[in-house]
Amino acid sequence: MTLGRMGLLAWNIARVTFNGNVSLPGFLEHLYKVIIRCLLPVMAVLLPFGMVMSLQGLDIFALYGTQRMLSSFVAAAIIRELSPVMACVLVAAQGGASIAAELGAMRIKEEIDATEVMAVDSVAHHVAPRFLALVVACPLLDMLGCVSGIAGGYLTAVLMNGEPSGTFVAEMWVMTTWYDLLATVLKSLVFGGIIGLVSSYLGYNARGGAAGVGRAVNDSVVYSVLAFITANYLLTSAIYGGIT
Amino acid sequence: MDSPAGTAQSIIELDGVRKCFGRQVVLDDVTIAFPQNATTAIIGPSGAGKSVLLKHLVGLLYADEGRVSVFGTDMASASTRQLYGIRRRFGMLFQDGALFDSLTVGENVAFPLEHHMPQLSEEERWVKVAEKLGWVGLPGFEKRSISSLSGGQRKRVGLARAIIMEPEVVLFDEPNSGLDPLTSDSIDQLILDMKDRLGITFIIISHDIIGTIKVADYIGMLYEGRLVEYAPTKNFIQSHIPVVRSFLRRNIFGPRDSLNQRKQQAPEQS
Amino acid sequence: MADFVRASWNRPPPTGQVMAEAYRIGVKSLPVLLIIAVFVGTNLSLQGYNAFKPLGGQYMVGLFVSMAGVREMAPVIAAAMIAAKAGTEMATQIAVMRIREQIDALEVMAVDPLWFLVTPRLLGIALVLPALTIISIFATLLSAYLVAVWQLGLNGAQFLSFAREGLAPMDLLYCVIKGLCFGIVIAVVGCFFGFKAGRGPEGVGRATNGAVVTMSVVVVFLNYFLSELFYG
Numbered sequence: 141m142t143l144g145r146m147g148l149l150a151w152n153i154a155r156v157t158f159n160g161n162v163s164l165p166g167f168l169e170h171l172y173k174v175i176i177r178c179l180l181p182v183m184a185v186l187l188p189f190g191m192v193m194s195l196q197g198l199d200i201f202a203l204y205g206t207q208r209m210l211s212s213f214v215a216a217a218i219i220r221e222l223s224p225v226m227a228c229v230l231v232a233a234q235g236g237a238s239i240a241a242e243l244g245a246m247r248i249k250e251e252i253d254a255t256e257v258m259a260v261d262s263v264a265h266h267v268a269p270r271f272l273a274l275v276v277a278c279p280l281l282d283m284l285g286c287v288s289g290i291a292g293g294y295l296t297a298v299l300m301n302g303e304p305s306g307t308f309v310a311e312m313w314v315m316t317t318w319y320d321l322l323a324t325v326l327k328s329l330v331f332g333g334i335i336g337l338v339s340s341y342l343g344y345n346a347r348g349g350a351a352g353v354g355r356a357v358n359d360s361v362v363y364s365v366l367a368f369i370t371a372n373y374l375l376t377s378a379i380y381g382g383i384t
Numbered sequence: 385m386d387s388p389a390g391t392a393q394s395i396i397e398l399d400g401v402r403k404c405f406g407r408q409v410v411l412d413d414v415t416i417a418f419p420q421n422a423t424t425a426i427i428g429p430s431g432a433g434k435s436v437l438l439k440h441l442v443g444l445l446y447a448d449e450g451r452v453s454v455f456g457t458d459m460a461s462a463s464t465r466q467l468y469g470i471r472r473r474f475g476m477l478f479q480d481g482a483l484f485d486s487l488t489v490g491e492n493v494a495f496p497l498e499h500h501m502p503q504l505s506e507e508e509r510w511v512k513v514a515e516k517l518g519w520v521g522l523p524g525f526e527k528r529s530i531s532s533l534s535g536g537q538r539k540r541v542g543l544a545r546a547i548i549m550e551p552e553v554v555l556f557d558e559p560n561s562g563l564d565p566l567t568s569d570s571i572d573q574l575i576l577d578m579k580d581r582l583g584i585t586f587i588i589i590s591h592d593i594i595g596t597i598k599v600a601d602y603i604g605m606l607y608e609g610r611l612v613e614y615a616p617t618k619n620f621i622q623s624h625i626p627v628v629r630s631f632l633r634r635n636i637f638g639p640r641d642s643l644n645q646r647k648q649q650a651p652e653q654s
Numbered sequence: 655m656a657d658f659v660r661a662s663w664n665r666p667p668p669t670g671q672v673m674a675e676a677y678r679i680g681v682k683s684l685p686v687l688l689i690i691a692v693f694v695g696t697n698l699s700l701q702g703y704n705a706f707k708p709l710g711g712q713y714m715v716g717l718f719v720s721m722a723g724v725r726e727m728a729p730v731i732a733a734a735m736i737a738a739k740a741g742t743e744m745a746t747q748i749a750v751m752r753i754r755e756q757i758d759a760l761e762v763m764a765v766d767p768l769w770f771l772v773t774p775r776l777l778g779i780a781l782v783l784p785a786l787t788i789i790s791i792f793a794t795l796l797s798a799y800l801v802a803v804w805q806l807g808l809n810g811a812q813f814l815s816f817a818r819e820g821l822a823p824m825d826l827l828y829c830v831i832k833g834l835c836f837g838i839v840i841a842v843v844g845c846f847f848g849f850k851a852g853r854g855p856e857g858v859g860r861a862t863n864g865a866v867v868t869m870s871v872v873v874v875f876l877n878y879f880l881s882e883l884f885y886g
Contacts (some may be wrong), residue, residue, distance in 0.1 A: 188878035233866040241859025350855040354746030357862040361738040369693045471764040482759035
């Protein structure tokens, strides 16, 4: 039931997008807003994550005297897994939640009904630009997350624990390939689609006054994270499971 | 003091109170004394600063300039303990009742008792609750849930909760807002009943002039943050001040307008 | 904040409500938490395998899972999910009470809203989050084990012996401390955003939104400092 209606919403978003009914300025405005809103949270989470990875990695590698492997390990972990997942958790918490909040408030205040009464397609006008902006923003923020995560690793390893900077930089790309970069972009695109769809669906169908908006926001974060973490397992298996 | 009551004693006084939110001046040099054991109403259009004025009386807001004194205590210098002591002598009816949705009607009314009179037994408490619910015309409503109540019933429950601690002053924040004219009249009647029964100080803020004239002994009008008129009811309705005249005219002689106004100001109930 | 500490010190917390909050937070968050923990475990296994395989060290997956999973991922992910589920709910509930004037009503009835609303939530979450952290650790380890054995065809006994090497009793204690700190952060941030919610439905939405982002960022930062303290 819910899935069906969500599918319908997805179909409607796709329809208005391919018919060219989504205004470009509206899309760009939302893209700008979502990136600005998520910029700091993504950096603020990935940076300490990179630092922690480095901290723990040094611990492990010191056991075997292979500290030089640290940077390749940190870069791979961040690019393959941590950055897409953590960046998208933050996008869900910030970008997705604000989609749910905005659409929810518009629904409760009957602005969406008003839009429809004025014979304007509310999906094309309110939902699609937000959805598309979020989907496009995810890979960009993921890239930013990779950079800040690796920077965090560098910070701990080189600046705070005195590992040689040259080794860190040189070893960084030993494990990571173009294939990984493609994979991280693909992952974050898929996650973006999931977050965008879940949060626009919950916001668009909010009911029950102000409390209902709160509930929509709350649920959108929980369900979109649940859904894309599940998808992450499948994607990781599909992308990396084969190259054993 | 600018008290129209002349010799009547006042327990709540505002002196030159000014309040700004950012650059917007909400209260501008308001001086008023509320006479004891009488019903005073403050009327004015929406956005005139009525709610803000009311919140100053119980320390939910503090004046930027001027002095608010309640029971002889300057609110600005009151300690938390003093403030809570003062509040226990107040009851307040909020616009939508401000009832706790997770509790039943009876538990809502009993709430202040539970917190301030824990020495009461369960039975004594419920006797008091039943009595107050009877007074507001909702006998036997103890077990009902808040969501099952209509707007008028919510206000009645809110009033029962406001008077359960036997306060010396009851504040009414827009008792008629969001109600249809008939329910609105019945609330006015309820306020009159309570006035006779309790004989304590009532302070009402409202934009509903008809009901106000019925229940109030004194009426003040706030307009753009200023107190433009303050007089006993019978003098107030003959006021010559232009904004007061136009406010009176619009509300008394234009029932259609006042109906529309009610509708617009009715907050969403869902 | 100082007001709050004073308010809670002056009066014993309402025990019944603390337990009710603890129960609510625990029961409501557990399913979500378990699912997330399971998938964190599966991916740790997959990625650990991928990282160590080229070096011929795939048998070390167990060590990798228990170190990365137990020390860092499990507490942070548990906290992030509790933040998303229970923390935002606190923000929403209190924000709704704020805009419906129920908090003003508490003040007028001379009941301290901080004591009445924040104390039970704070103590409730501080009570359950350490337990939830431990549960998510074991869910993570279990799912990682299953993936390692079934999907990747590793030796289960070897996995476990390496996993045990990376998992000292002290680590569990550290995780409990982390959980406790994260719980306090979540409750304080959630309640704070609820209290200062703006008007109308947008106000509630914005409060909830702001709360979850702030919580996640603060939790991750705090995690770094705690790890530095424990392991650095």
